[in-house]
Amino acid sequence: MAEEAFARAVDDGLKLTKRLVLPGGGGLPPPRPPHGMDRDDPAAAHAAWLQHLLPAAPMAYAVVVDPGAVDSPDVPSYQPHVYGRLDPPALIPLQMREVDLRVDCAAAGCATAEVALRARWWVHCVTRSRACHCRIVVPMGHQGSILGAEVTVGKRSYNTHVIDTEENSAVKISMPESGGLLKQELFSLTIPQVFMKKEKIQLTVNSGVSKEVILQGTSHPLKEKGRKGDKLSFLHEAAVENWSTKDFTFTFTVYSGDFSGGVLVQPSTLRDYDDRDMFCLFLLPGNNLDRKVFRKAVVYIVDTSGSMQGKPLESVKNALSTALSDLIQGDFFNIIAFNDELHSFSSCLEQVNDKTIENAIEWMNLNFVAQGGTDIMHPLSEAMTLLSNSHDALPQIYLITDGSVDDERNICHTVKTQLMSKGPKSPRISTFGLGSYCNNYFLRMLASIGKGHYAAAFDTGSIEGRMVQWFQKASNTIVSNISIDAIKHIQDFEVDSEYIPDVSAKYPLCVSGRYHGKLPETLIAKGHLADMSEISIELKVHHVKDIPLDKVLAKQQMDLLTAKAWLLDNKELERKVVKLSIQNSLPSEYTRMVLLQTSLDKIDPAQQTKNKPTKQSSPDERSAMPLRGLTLGFGDVMATRENLTTGFGDIKPPEKFEIFDKAVGCCSRVADCFCCMCFIKACSKMNDQCAIVMAQACAALACLGCFECCSELCCGGAN
Incomplete structure (x- = not known):
């Protein structure tokens, strides 16, 4: 898999760093194995090794193809020359010189933050006479x-750009893919050729509500810079000898x-995809412990197909066991395992x-066996039938699938x-997608239709x-049927x-949405509590100026619009997704992100400080490299x-290269005829004239073998 190949490349790079010499003399210490590696448990040891080599923070690597290029740029080590090339290349972690982290938390109910990271790395492992890519x-x-992402290397600048996949763009993709996702949680970007440390963290919290914001905990010492209404700002800045190894929380x-x-x-902007104003409505459950939770009638639908x-399947079983243990007296439940067939824990709730x-x-341990195909409609219908009598509890369906x-x-x-047709007492449908082969937009739309929740694991x-x-x-x-x-x-x-x-x-x-007109100062949200009494919640309308609501909600809106466009097969909605994607630099199913290379020598001085290319840049000056796996x-x-x-x-599925199979086949048949020990001994006793004749005969046979090989490759064996 991609992350394992990446880890092996980093492991190779760390071994190459033994050739480096520190400015004070002496080589770099060899990489230490991760603590707690159990040699008696190969799987655990492998997982620890993999976790040790995958980055836990933003990291830059030198992509080394020629091991002979690895040397200190300042003090040559005069190590013995290393021959050969590395395929795949090794990755050497670069030394970070400076890091600046800025976090903006906006809108208390949205659980969204915008993180900006600025860092400088030094290519300390490649001699000055050589060059290398950086990742x-x-x-x-x-x-x-x-x-x-924006990267500056010398007099060249690189920045990502979202383009439409259908229309002709001014940016021409003329280079191979240069990055994307190594796995769902690791974004990679390759940049062609390219001791006191300072770290800085800036944090801004804008709750958007006139409520008291209580700081619960932080991983780094933050100093409160200011508090103005519902907006707080914090700062951490220090000169350090070693970078912090803790995640920022x-x-x-x-x-x-x-x-x-x-x-x-927030009012719409001129470049907005929709001319209506935008709103974000949030409800906080509060800290009232006396609020009762609805009794539940739950049906768990689990995909047990062969994939x-x-x-x-083992992880699903463990999570479902935890969910079952969280049910309380008065709840009802059933479990349906499905593939081509249905297997129910019970005939009723x-x-x-x-x-x-x-x-x-115990039933799950016996019946959760991965085999067969995938059929989703049948178990959903069965769950609906089971919940037709929900014993006055809130009916819920949980669908888990990977297909x-x-x-x-x-x-x-x-x-x-x-x-x-069932009205307010209709079942809530929540969906969970596993991996990339399931249609996550189908699952998102199904959860939206069913007033449920969608989640996924990749x-x-x-x-x-x-x-x-x-x-x-x-x-x-605790509150249902919100209006x-x-x-x-x-x-x-x-x-x-x-x-x-x-x-x-x-x-x-x-929840977010659009409106046209003028909202009153307050709105009323109504719903039903667990005892079926009605509750009204007063919602004050805030016209925000310092919260980028369009950016905070962009991802959520784009995913929901994409799901609607898929369901309705609506081209107009697809165009809205494209506009929203380009407007917020978020790749979508109808756009893609590319990496643009710009030469700073050919940029106007006024634009050079912004690292933005001029409109007159030619296609040669703006080479584009597509990034993969972002959707x-x-x-x-x-x-x-x-x-x-x-x-x-x-x-990974086995890859079969037919052209290599044919080439190896014909060459192996020739080798079978001429590689025996008797033939070698006979050749050692020949005189010069006989050897010349034999060499000519072998050359003729080799030509015939090549002719046969070419005929099979090009003509499929036809005359």
């Missing part, structure tokens, strides 16, 4: 998105004794008690019709943790999602049918 790798978490809470919320509004074999939970876990099917649009339309190591969090968010409902009275005041008020989800006791609710795609039905397990990048 930048940025860990970004399972919910992170790359908004853009910052946690805060917005204190609220009970339900509270607000509406943030789920191994760790994915079972009441929660210690015995039924124990039986359910795509042909009738996904039909599933969405059918489920929407069934839910509308590597096997994060499945269990992400799924437990997803269960907790979707199952602890907003904005329609009383304005006619054009559209929420991005199909419906507003229920409010969870442990997570804030954030999810719309699933892979063929891979699902074949039960491929490469959706996580753990197992």
Whole structure:
């Protein structure tokens, strides 16, 4: 897989650093193996080795093809020359000279932050007479998105740019791919050819509400610079001998004794894809521990097709066991395992008690066997039937799958019709996607239709943790059937999602949308509590100027618009996604991100400080290199049918090169005739004339062999 190949390249690079000499004399110490490596457990040792070599913070590497180029640029070490080339290249971590981190947290209910990192690295491992590529790798978490990158190397500048994939762009892609995602949480960018340290962290928190913001904890010593209303700023700046090895974490809470919320509004801009104004509505559950959680009637639908074999299915089983243990007296549940067929834990909803939970876990251990194909509509219909009698509890469906099917649009339309017929007591449908072969936009749309929650995991190591969090968010409902009275005041008020989800006791609710007209100073959100009494929450409307609401909500809006465009097969919605993508530098399914190279020598002095190319730049001055793997795609039905397990990048399918097979075949037949020991001994006793004749005969036979090889390759063996 990609991350393992990357780790091996870094391991090779660390071994090459033994050739370097520090300015004070002496070589660099050899890389230490990770602590806690258990030689008796090869799998654990391999995982520790992999974790040790993958970057935990933004890192730059020298891409070394020629090991002879590795030397100190200031003090040559005069090491013995190394011959040969490295394929794949080795990666040597570069020395960081300066790092500056800026974090802007905006809108309390959105759980979104914009992170800007500026760093300088020194290429300390390549002699001055040689050049090398450099690769930048940025860990970004399972919910992170790359908004853009700018790199300056000498008199050349590189910056990412989002372009439309369908229209003719002014940028011509004339170079091979130069980066993308090594895995779902590691962004990579390759830059062609290229001791006191200073670290700085700036943090801005803008909650958007007039509530008290309470600092809970931070990994680095932050000094509060200022507090103005609901906006706080912090700073950490220090000269250090060694870089911090801790991840930067910052946690805060917005204190609220009970339900509270607000509406943030921002006028549309001239370059906006929609001329209507934007709003962000958020509801905070508060700290009232007396609020009751809805009783639940839950059906868990788990994909057990052949592609789920191994760790994915094991992680799902562990997470589902945790979810079952979190159910309380008064809840009801059932489990459906599906592939080509259905296997149910029970023929009806079972009441929660210690015995039924124990039986359910034993049943999973016996029946969660990865085999067969994928059929999603049948188990969904079965779950709907089971929940037709939900015992006055809130009906919920949890769908977990790693595959795509042909009738996904039909599933969405059918489920929407069934839910509308059931009214307020319709089942909530939450979806979880595993890997890249499932259609995540189908799952997102199905969750939006079902007033549920969508989540996904793209590597096997994060499945269990992400799924437990997803269960907790979707199952602890304290307010259901949310409605907003904005329609009383304005006619054009559209929420991005199909419906507003229920409010969870442990997570804030954030929905966005567009409106046209003038909102009143306050709006009223209404819903139902667990005892079926009605609750009204007053939402004050805030006209924000210092919160970039369009950027905060861009990713969420683009994903929902893409899901709608996919469901309706609507070209107009696709064009909106393209405009939103280019406007916010976010790659989408209809655009792609490229890396532009610009020569700073050919830029106007006024523009040079901004590292932006002039409009007169020729295509030669702006070479574009596409970045790969930044979007999810719309699933892979063929891979699902074949039960491929490469959706996580753990197992690569065998690649067969027919041209090599044919070449090796004909050459091996010739070698079989002339490589025996008897023939070699006979040749050693020949005189010169006989050797010349034999050489000519061998040359003729070799020509015939090459002719046969070429005929098979080019003509498929035809005359």
